[in-house]
Amino acid sequence: MSWFRIFIDYFAIFVLPLMIVGLPLYGLIRGVKVYEEFVEGAKEGFRVAVMIIPYLVAILFAIGMFRASGAMDFLVETLEPVLGALGFPPEMLPMAIIRPLTGSGSAAVVAEMVAVFGEDSILVKMAGVMFGSTETTFYIIAVYFGAVNVKKTRHAVPAGLTADIFAMIFAVYLVQWLFGSA
Amino acid sequence: MLNYIWAGLLIAALAFAIVSDLRDAASDRFRNDASLPILLEYPEGYQDEARRVPVHIRIDAETYRAFYGVAAAPDSVYAGHVIRTQAGVRLFFAGDASLPEPLPRIREFSGGDALQGTLDQENLSSTPAGAPVTATAVRFEPVRFPHLQDIAGAAFDFANTAVQIAIGLIGVLALFLGLLKIAEAGGLIRQMSRIVEPLLRPFFPGIPKGHPAFAMIVLNLSANVLGLGNAATPLGIKAMEELQTLNPVKDTATNPMVMLLAMNTASVQLVPPALLVAVIGLQVNELIFPIIAVTGASLIVAVGTAWFLERVPLWKRSDPNADPGDSAETGEATQ
Numbered sequence: 001m002s003w004f005r006i007f008i009d010y011f012a013i014f015v016l017p018l019m020i021v022g023l024p025l026y027g028l029i030r031g032v033k034v035y036e037e038f039v040e041g042a043k044e045g046f047r048v049a050v051m052i053i054p055y056l057v058a059i060l061f062a063i064g065m066f067r068a069s070g071a072m073d074f075l076v077e078t079l080e081p082v083l084g085a086l087g088f089p090p091e092m093l094p095m096a097i098i099r100p101l102t103g104s105g106s107a108a109v110v111a112e113m114v115a116v117f118g119e120d121s122i123l124v125k126m127a128g129v130m131f132g133s134t135e136t137t138f139y140i141i142a143v144y145f146g147a148v149n150v151k152k153t154r155h156a157v158p159a160g161l162t163a164d165i166f167a168m169i170f171a172v173y174l175v176q177w178l179f180g181s182a
Numbered sequence: 183m184l185n186y187i188w189a190g191l192l193i194a195a196l197a198f199a200i201v202s203d204l205r206d207a208a209s210d211r212f213r214n215d216a217s218l219p220i221l222l223e224y225p226e227g228y229q230d231e232a233r234r235v236p237v238h239i240r241i242d243a244e245t246y247r248a249f250y251g252v253a254a255a256p257d258s259v260y261a262g263h264v265i266r267t268q269a270g271v272r273l274f275f276a277g278d279a280s281l282p283e284p285l286p287r288i289r290e291f292s293g294g295d296a297l298q299g300t301l302d303q304e305n306l307s308s309t310p311a312g313a314p315v316t317a318t319a320v321r322f323e324p325v326r327f328p329h330l331q332d333i334a335g336a337a338f339d340f341a342n343t344a345v346q347i348a349i350g351l352i353g354v355l356a357l358f359l360g361l362l363k364i365a366e367a368g369g370l371i372r373q374m375s376r377i378v379e380p381l382l383r384p385f386f387p388g389i390p391k392g393h394p395a396f397a398m399i400v401l402n403l404s405a406n407v408l409g410l411g412n413a414a415t416p417l418g419i420k421a422m423e424e425l426q427t428l429n430p431v432k433d434t435a436t437n438p439m440v441m442l443l444a445m446n447t448a449s450v451q452l453v454p455p456a457l458l459v460a461v462i463g464l465q466v467n468e469l470i471f472p473i474i475a476v477t478g479a480s481l482i483v484a485v486g487t488a489w490f491l492e493r494v495p496l497w498k499r500s501d502p503n504a505d506p507g508d509s510a511e512t513g514e515a516t517q
Contacts, residue, residue, distance in 0.1 A: 012409060044355070052351070062188055069332070132451055132466075141443065150432075150435045163480045163481075163483050166483045
């Protein structure tokens with residue numbers, strides 16, 4: 001595993017500089033007017049970013065209000081007994097709820113769990129695997145669909161959330177199986 | 183679907199905020215209008231004419247716990263000052279004081295950076311420096327419906343955050359969209375599309391042969407796998423733009439778009455995200471294998487779910503590329 005990890009780590013370090021220098025170099029060899037083409041493409045950056053704004057505002061302010069309302073505490077209180085019976089540690093619930101909603105918010109949850117349970121604890125491992133294996137689905141929907149002005153997202157939310165829910169459940173049981181039970 | 187989830191978040195926010203506030207009010211959590219007994223000490227003495235006088239505030243731990251019904255205990259002494267006003271003597275805690283629950287919450291609502299309240303005595307008598315402590319009591323600003331005020335505040339804050347995030351993306355977007363334009367002009371994207379097409383064809387059956395979307399999708403997914411969040415977003419956006427060129431109904435997501443999105447939310451991660459490394463440190467090494475396993479499995483689930491859902495009648499009807507016979511309903515059926 002370790003040689004693989006080292007290889008991947010170095011690859012991830014090298015790929016960006018190589019891409020950023022390599023593409024203009026490649027263009028030069030192919031006779032492309034690299035500076036002119038770059039500027040032409042980069043112009044789009046501003047337009048796309050501005051286009052995303054309404055979508056991102058809509059999603060983020062709703063999520064922000066939901067978090068500020070104290071709803072999380074209620075959900076945890078209600079769902080705790082149900083989840084406990086299923087062998088899903090109730091401590092993981094805030095993480096599971098907040099993860100698809102915000103990236104920085106869920107990182108804060110992990111940080112808090114490190115402070116409360118210690119970084120060696122199995123709960124932190126579960127939270128870490130959950131964080132690493134799922135994405136901020138709502139943010140991605142806002143940014144990716146916002147950039148092309150798609151408002152009717154059809155089955156994107158159910159598909160994304162199904163994958164998230166599956167990943168979180170699988171993360172809990174896999175970590176329990178690998179590192180012993182909670 | 184997103185319409186209902188979005189409205190649901192807002193309605194839930196209001197409902198939960200009201201319930202939380204009623205619960206706090208019923209248990210009198212903030213002891214509005216009651217006075218907390220404290221002891222005051224004047225390190226520099228107290229004169230009648232002085233307007234602003236520094237004080238040391240002492241709160242007895244037992245009294246405090248009984249007063250608020252909490253387990254937290256205050257520090258032995260707090261710095262602060264008193265100011266004489268028309269309305270009485272105001273007590274201010276130092277702005278950086280680390281206060282026990284629920285005082286930080288009361289501080290948030292006392293309309294300033296510092297916790298403040300009104301002393302029970304209307305006048306303090308002159309006291310020389312180093313004199314024994316004065317017993318008094320302080321009444322903090324009442325906290326009424328804090329969660330309701332919070333959700334309104336959060337709406338404004340997060341609207342701002344959203345704009346900051348979007349503005350923050352401009353630079354990276356410009357950089358990558360510029361680089362990709364060079365790659366396009368040199369013919370690299372078309373070449374790449376031809377190479378990866380057989381691999382992606384089963385997941386994106388609707389994309390015509392040799393379309394540049396294939397290359398963008400592969401670049402986007404590879405950046406995700408390597409944990410290059412900064413590069414993945416512009417590449418994903420570019421992939422979406424390519425897919426949008428094939429879309430007959432511009433405001434509705436096509437099947438390939440949703441598939442790409444599902445693959446993004448469940449992307450295999452060979453390198454853990456930098457944010458996670460920052461939060462849990464070296465422990466992350468142990469988690470690499472489980473993360474790869476979980477993301478691998480969830481990628482299969484994501485692709486399977488997207489594949490299945492696009493065949494469900496509700497979403498099959500709203501497909502922008504549906505048969506012309508069905509397309510009359512598209513407008514109403516989509517959500």
